[in-house]
Amino acid sequence: MNTGVIKSRVRAVSRELKRRGINCLIITKRANVTYTTGFLGDDSWAMIVGGRSFLVTDSRYTEQAVKECPVSAIIERHEPLVAAAAKIIKKYKSAENISVESSVSLAEFGQIKKAIKTKVAAASGVIENIRSIKDEGEISAIKTAASIAAKALAQTLPVIKQGMTESELAGILDFQIRKLGSMNSFETIVAFGPNASIAHHQPTLRKLGKNDTILIDFGAKYKGYCSDITRCFIIGKPNSFYRKVYDVVEKAQAAAIKMVKAGVTIKEVDSAAREFIRQSDLPVYGHGTGHGLGIEIHENPFLKPETKGVFQAGQIVTIEPGIYMPGRLGVRIEDDVLVTETGCEILTRNCPHSPLLQNNN
């Protein structure tokens, strides 16, 4: 990871901490540890103490940490994380007004309070809010993650054929992602026919029929950054009701995407897609219209009716309305967009865009 980028992130976090009157932040959430240090491993905490950055890890990760963290002091612990963090605080007497990320577990927070022996507070959203605005390197990484996903799907589509199982199709797609040197950003969803009405369906041994439908929800990772795409296909004989539903979802998505722009309220965009479906007399989806993505597959902002606030330039979010009719069908279309001052840029445009007809039988 680039030294300048990490330094500038540590500075941004330090500024926000200063504003909140916090002198020492214990960072326990993996994505936030990655963001502030560059470290991509697990089971480690970061700390920002009076503007200095630390990574607290163990021997499994030391070699990796040395490679990945250009700025942070790397502490190889031989005791529990909590004890190692307490040691650092003891060493830096200037560490006062200590906060822990509120995503920490209640159990660990209790241990931290016990080990540190001074007042410890909880801090919410310090890094999540900074992270929601992507810098150039992050935008470029997500674009690459989107391209890898698009390429993997393009390489998968020609081999889809009748009789193949959901699990096999997921496996082929995942293999293409691996071959491109990447990995899944989450477990690939492949759902045939009515299975697609389960929004988070896990691939089964259900076979693809002669006239069938396919929903694929998947993504790739590049340099720790995620892409997230959903596409739907019809195999064999067109199904007119499915096509109608597909058409409504596509238009609902377009209505939402058209509205995305810095300064627009998030709930307006969420509502645009829902309203379009409601007015088509089809059932409105129960999930959010989209979510931020970056180091995490789901991060701020969340596009939900109850979300407050407006879009900011540099945010990257999915737009993914759907229509689900249990026992009958499920259609969802999902793209990743970059919020700009003048609108938005669709980062997943190159991903094979849901041709409704595919004849591979």
Add this chain to the structure above:
Amino acid sequence: MNTGVIKSRVRAVSRELKRRGINCLIITKRANVTYTTGFLGDDSWAMIVGGRSFLVTDSRYTEQAVKECPVSAIIERHEPLVAAAAKIIKKYKSAENISVESSVSLAEFGQIKKAIKTKVAAASGVIENIRSIKDEGEISAIKTAASIAAKALAQTLPVIKQGMTESELAGILDFQIRKLGSMNSFETIVAFGPNASIAHHQPTLRKLGKNDTILIDFGAKYKGYCSDITRCFIIGKPNSFYRKVYDVVEKAQAAAIKMVKAGVTIKEVDSAAREFIRQSDLPVYGHGTGHGLGIEIHENPFLKPETKGVFQAGQIVTIEPGIYMPGRLGVRIEDDVLVTETGCEILTRNCPHSPLLQNNN
């Protein structure tokens, strides 16, 4: 999921709650939600209120929940999880002495306290301890997960060849797992040569050389249960130092496995493997000697020097010592064993057992 099994789990949890004087437990940890309800989805909580079991989920998961949960009342929420849980508590006036799992985040715990308006305590390990002893169905599921992993590796070994990347090999193995209708229990690790000294290495585009070594750490899932296996291979010309190290790790693992038995202290087994390596004048690994596995890939008990307590019949743990020499090599051998009254049963015996020589060039 079998009705009788879930009922008996709810009874066991209720008994433990009674013993602790808890009348209502809010279960927020995904694996514990699965254990007490059968539900395999995400973003949902379970509750046990006066012996009754609830699953609090949303519309994305209702269809799946109806299929998977034979016992629990399924509540489809249209508000945040916290508000939905508070509603249930309000409805069941008998809900007193409320506890939340201490794995809950500090932020959510704060929201729960605010929403419920009565005293809420934290409870640690209620379900984790019960879950660490596997019932027949669980043992059988983990055995199947181990067989799937073994079969997938056996199908992968013949296609390993010089020039293949770590990422490609991981992709082929994952595809075999998918083809068997399963999925990864965690992200497959494939490390060639010195990359194996990073215990949690992520596969790269590094190519397999003519004379090279391979470490593969992977697992499959069956009915929500995990297997976890590590194997090492040499390709091409044997490397005598690597063979020596391999031999030490294999013997260290055997020394630990030989000691596993109900009633034996966990730290004794941990120490057996470490001591063998220490006496061979090779560097002792910094990670644990193993961990429980089941619904989670890492669960109780953890085989570490500081762990208190003894093995209990029905626990399933990995035994995975390793030797890591940065820039030079990494060797780890990992098997899954079922603790019995008389010793242990190795569940991963059928997985191709690290032939030191493979000639696929």
